[in-house]
Amino acid sequence: MFLPTTRDEMNALGWKELDIILVTGDAYIDHPSIGISLIGHYLLSKGYKVGIIGLPDYNSGDITRLGKPRLFFGITSGNVDSMVANYTASMKKRRFDDYIPEKFNIRRPDRALIVYSNLVRRYFKGVPIVIGGIEASLRRFAHYDWWSNKVRKSILLDSKADILVYGMGEKAILEIARYIEKYGNINKCKDIDGVVWWSSKKPEKCIEIPSFEEVKENPEKYNEAFRKMTLLTDSNRKIRIVQRQDNRYVIQNPPQTPLTQNEFDNLYLLPFEREVHPYYNKFGKVKAIETVRFSITAVRGCYGMCAFCALTQHQTTHVISRSIDSILEEVKILKRMKKFRGTINDVGGPTANMYGSDCSIRENKGQCSKFCLFPNICNNAKVNHEKLLNLLYSIKKVQGVKNVFISSGIRHDLVLEDKKYGDIFIKELPKFTPGQLKLAPEHSDKNVLQIMRKPDISLFLQFKEKYEKVAKKRYVIAYFIVGHPGEGMKENNNLKKFIKEKLGYRPQQIQIFTPTPGTLSTTIYYTGIDPFTNRKIFVERSLKKRNLMKKNILDI
Incomplete structure (x- = not known):
């Protein structure tokens, strides 16, 4: 209602x-x-x-x-x-x-x-x-x-x-x-x-x-x-x-404890209309509903801790996942909607392939002082992709469901780290990808990636090669950020060279870094110092030069 x-x-x-x-x-x-x-x-x-x-x-x-x-x-x-x-x-x-x-x-x-x-x-x-x-x-x-x-x-x-x-x-x-x-x-x-x-x-x-x-x-x-x-x-x-x-x-005051799985399950099965209220709908299309109408939240929280992302401060690093039974019940709700044509646009959350993950230290003692995935993936942060695959195939088996997609993004470094199910996940991923696979390495320069707390670009290339071998003429499309702390024209030109030599196409998505409140990247942008390493960081604050960085990449 x-x-x-x-x-x-x-x-x-x-x-x-x-x-x-x-x-x-x-x-x-x-x-x-x-x-x-x-x-x-x-x-x-x-x-x-x-x-x-x-x-x-x-x-x-x-x-x-x-x-x-x-x-x-x-x-x-x-x-x-x-x-x-x-x-x-x-x-x-x-x-x-x-x-x-x-x-x-x-x-x-x-x-x-x-x-x-x-x-x-x-x-x-x-x-x-x-x-x-x-x-x-x-x-x-x-x-x-x-x-x-x-x-x-x-x-x-x-x-x-x-x-x-x-x-x-x-x-x-x-x-x-x-x-x-x-x-x-x-x-x-x-x-x-x-x-x-x-x-x-x-x-x-x-x-x-x-x-x-x-x-x-x-x-x-x-x-x-x-x-x-x-x-x-x-x-x-x-x-x-x-x-x-x-x-x-x-x-x-201290934060609330995360929802239990049962609380999380029940919350997303409440009687939502999944539409714009008629009071507003009469004034024309609201684009946001078209993106999310047939999407399903499977996971909340993210321990990726990317420097520019607000989720660490808002949803926290504590990951909770819904049960398969609850998600299948939501699929049945979507099936009954008049506009449903058989496609679930997205099953995920902040990072879809953190579904089913846990960490005994984080759950019992709290988040460590170190980053879970940077500079290397912690042994307690590794993911078993079998759980996500089981979820996706369970949804696919529901009568009336033709397509199930992951559109909310995955961490390619976590996939590569999963020695047991990582390659299986890559092989199956094209079946759950709408068109080309969009990933966000964010940059190619080693120094900029370290400031962003993102994995080395070599891991992106390794994942890209594996995926494109099995994806039958479907490719990995990369998203990048320019103007982030640590990037000057030298690093920007390094990114341009990387795209030319390693990707061979004009990128579709180049985003200029926005210093949003409360993030690590914004702290560095303002102070010029990394608060966790005390290293001085170059920051380009000129709007004109930041715009030129984007133009430089697009002029490939």
């Missing part, structure tokens, strides 16, 4: 009042890959009446269309940080938005969490505001903001929200709802794991990281704060992290 987004829908359900109203900077897409829908259906399944307002008009009283919630407003910028969604890597305003209908005349505001929180405060004084999603997660402490070229305070303070949920927030948001319902006071929620709050007093039993004032003025202090936040934020460590900002302390 769709969650209500208008009063008429509330009336049709016989609901006079909502318990929780969720606000998002995207159109309301009712699909489990969309965070606001996942949270909304999860709360509904626990007995709460939930409504969603997508893309509220911030120049009118549109935010009042569902009335006042009994418990709280939950606000997110959408599935993507609002500044990333609104601007290109060349700092130009985007002309198209995958999450907004073509003819919808309201756009997502810059710094949407701040705008929407202020909007709610204006119309609903005294109603608790909870912020969450990726924009909240990655901006929860003092952080470098590329768009303003300065270090900003925690978005909790800038938005004036009451509390911030970081990471994958199902457990924390449910506890918040129950606490407010029981105590009638959001201040009681400050004991909940997975939240960030503020206080004028420093709490006992905490680890303090360098303050906002320190990280703003001193690159080494910025690096220290990032390093500690990364290493200490783990559900197994139960550490409370504190950062002073002016005369207040921003306090991060």
